[in-house]
Amino acid sequence: MTTTTEPRDKAPTAPARTGPPRQTGPGPGTPSLERSLSFRASGLRLLRTLAPDRALLVALLAAGATGVALSVLGPLFLGRATDLVVTGVTRPAGVDFAAVGRVLALSAAVVLGSSVFIWLQQRIATTVVQRAGHRLRERAQHKLARLPLSHLDRQPRGEVLSRTTNDIDNITQTLQQAFSQMVRALLTLVGVLAMMFWISPPLALVALGTVPVSLAVAALVGRRAQPQFVKQWAVTGRLGGHVEEMVTGHTEVVAFGRREEAVRRFDELGEELYRAGFRAQVVSGFIQPALTFVGNLNYVAVAVVGGLRVASGTLTVGDVQAFVQYSYEFNGPVTQIAAMANLLQSGVASAERVFDLLDAEEETPDPAAPLRPAPVRGRVSFEEVSFRHDPDRPLIEDLSLTVEPGRTVAVVGPTGAGKTTLVNLLMRFHEPTGGRITLDGVDTAAMTREELRSHTGMVLQDTWLFGGTIAENIAYGVPGEVSRERIVAAAEAARADRFVRTLPDGYDTVLDEDGGGLSAGEKQLVTLARAFLSDPVVLVLDEATSSVDTRTELLVQQAMSSLRAGRTSFVVAHRLSTIRDADTILVMERGAIAEQGTHEELLAAGGAYARLHAAQFARTVEA
Structure with missing residues (x-):
């Protein structure tokens, strides 16, 4: 049936369709094939967000490697000082304190240089992470601007806000910790392992014997903890959505006597969040004590084997002292990495939620050659x-x-x-x-x-005003500078000028985001003035x-x-x-x-x- 408004003459034949094909596939919001589905995939994708700062990442690794290389030389120098003291005690000439002093001075210089490079690494890491967080926020904001209305209609506003604020903040904190501690820990592992093999390959193999056990424990616990972190951040989003709804509709909540129900729902979500967070932390918390136990077994093995090799004359006391210290530094980073597993899992869980938003299907693109x-x-x-x-x-x-x-x-x-x-x-x-x-x-x-x-100008039932003056709210829909005369003319046409002039500051009266101080009708007149100022054809x-x-x-x-x-x-x-x-x-x-x-x-x-x-x-x- 064809319906035509007055005048009811027959409409001319429509020209052939020139725009892009209408969407007939899955509805808006359908996840793309690239949507994050696993810890590994999400972690790798999160690392790819750092790609624009490759040069800084190279500088970060160089500074970290230099700092770690200097730090791992410290135990070696201390072992040499120990050997000088032991050798001097057993010889008539006594201890060469000048040589010991030179070794200790060199050790102090190495430690100082290591601290400088580690500070530089942290400074670069902060720059890289904050830039990555800024890019994620920009991508999320641009994505929201390209999502179809139907997608946003299906998502609570608090849930969307949680993904673009809480989850991205959690990601940046995770990356900050990863670069500040994990990168240094991994580099320390490499450096310490090299020194251990240089001192005594058999002892190094003994120390490495506990690594597969540590990795197996971390993987087993991590697989059990990850779903709890995913649930924790999902509940955080629902809780944020509930709070946003209750604050926005506070008047209705009170008017209809639903405060107790609102509080009850908040308590339910809070309890659910507590349980998910508690389970995630408890499960992931097993990693550190388990690895500490494995590390202590490693100390015992190194001490026993090292003592036997000293007794056989294969190693000196200084070598064993240095090796024991390296063994401690070797197990320390392993335990530290494992202890950060809960933070990493939490950050990757947030990354999955952010990537889910970024992968949502967008509006059909505008034509390349628009008419x-x-x-x-x-x-x-x-x-x-x-x-x-x-x-x-x-x-x-x-x-x-x-x-x-x-x-x-x-x-x-x-x-x-x-x-x-x-x-x-x-x-x-x-x-x-x-x-x-x-x-x-x-x-x-x-x-x-x-x-x-x-x-086209559009005025909806639900008025929307932002924090700013009445004049700025009226001029919102017009790009560039708008003269006060045009703003006043639009307000007069919308019959808003009279009440605006009764306000203490007139058109310069500052409104909050809810238009506080104005009645529902006055807010509607302001939005009408906004539409009229844009001078729409429709x-x-x-x-x-x-x-x-x-x-x-x-x-x-x-x-x-x-x-x-x-x-x-x-x-x-x-x-x-x-x-x-x-x-x-x-x-x-x-x-x-x-x-x-x-x-x-x-x-x-x-x-x-x-x-x-x-x-x-x-x-x-x-x-």
């Missing part, structure tokens, strides 16, 4: 448009509609009829699964979203007067009447009193247009509109 209607007059056509979120649940089927420039079209109907979906399709917040929508004969899919929305009002009082509603209607000329207007409304003077009223039922006409024509027809009107304005008379 632009010229001139833009505001003729809007829906040509056999269909839309559905779920393949089995159609929302709109084969909708055809043409709105001529300058006409005001009101869309009414019961809840779920597809009224808001209609305007979301017009704004390309959703993409049709069939048919097409044109603006002045150009398929909106062949235009960039920015181009399309630059010609104006969309989605329940824009549902939250205002009768007087403000009259002001809005007066503003709409003065700005109707030359603009194509779509008004979605439940209050039928607000759309009496619309050029055409469309009555939607089950995603299709059931009736169309003026207010008087539809009442006279006695159909769906008349039933809605009677239900809304009926009065019960008590006998």
Whole structure:
């Protein structure tokens, strides 16, 4: 069925479709094949986020290697000093204290140099990690800007905020610890192992005998702890979403007496978070004591074998002393790495959540060679448009509609009829699964979203104001500098100027993000002024007067009447009193247009509109 608003002459044949194909595959938000699914995959992908700082990473490794190389020489020098003392005691000439002093001075210089390079390594690590965190936040923000509206509708706002704040903060802390401690520990392992083999290969093999045991323990415990860390951060997101909802809707929570239920739900999530975090920490906490026990067994083995080799004359006392110290330094990093396993697992669990967001399916890209209607007059056509979120649940089927420039079209109907979906399709917040929508004969899919929305002004039922002055809020939708005269003119057209001038600072009055200090109607007038300042060709009002009082509603209607000329207007409304003077009223039922006409024509027809009107304005008379 093709429905055309007045004038009802036949619409010209639509040009061939030139935009990209409409999305018919999985719905928005379907994870891509690259989505992180394992600790190893997520860890490697997290490391790849550091790729832009390759040069700094090389400098970090060089500084760390130099610092570790100097530090591992310390025990060797101390062993040489010990041998000088032991040899001097057994010889008539006595101890050569000058030689001992030189060795100790050299050892002190080595330790000092090691400290300098380790500090440099930490400084570079901080730079690399903070840059990586900044890139992740930028990618997350840009991703949110490219996600379809349907994806964000399915995610609690607190959950999205948790992924872009808490999880990324946890990732940066994990990377900071990894570079500050783990890299140094790994380099220390390599350096110490080299010195151990240089002193005594048999003793080095004895020390290495415990490494497979340590790795097996760490892997076994890590596999059991990782799911608990994943659950911990998932519950953290749900808890954040609950808190955000309760703070945002605090008035409703109190008004409906749901405080106890809100607190109970918070306690439930808090208890669930406690259990997940407790299990994760307890399971991962087994790693350090287990490896400490294995390390102590290693000390015993080294001491026994080393003592036997000293007795046989194969090694000196100084060599054994140095080897024991190296053995301690060898087991220390192993234990330290294992102790960091819980931090690493927690960080990778957060990385999985962030990558899940970054992998979400985006809006279909804008065409490489976009088209632009010229001139833009505001003729809007829906040509056999269909839309559905779920393949089995159609929302709109084969909708055809043409709105001529300058006409005001009101869309009414019961809840779920597809009224808001209609305007979301017009704004390309959703993409049709069939048919097409044109603006002045150009398929909106062949235009960039920015181009399309630059010609469209939209005012929603839920007002949105940000922290700033009233003037800044009104000028939000216009790029560049906007003169105060234009801001005031828009406010006058929206009937907002009068109440703004009664405020202490007028247009310079600072609002918080909730528009505190303004009534619901005043906030709505500010958003109307914002839309009017953008001077749209197509104006969309989605329940824009549902939250205002009768007087403000009259002001809005007066503003709409003065700005109707030359603009194509779509008004979605439940209050039928607000759309009496619309050029055409469309009555939607089950995603299709059931009736169309003026207010008087539809009442006279006695159909769906008349039933809605009677239900809304009926009065019960008590006998």
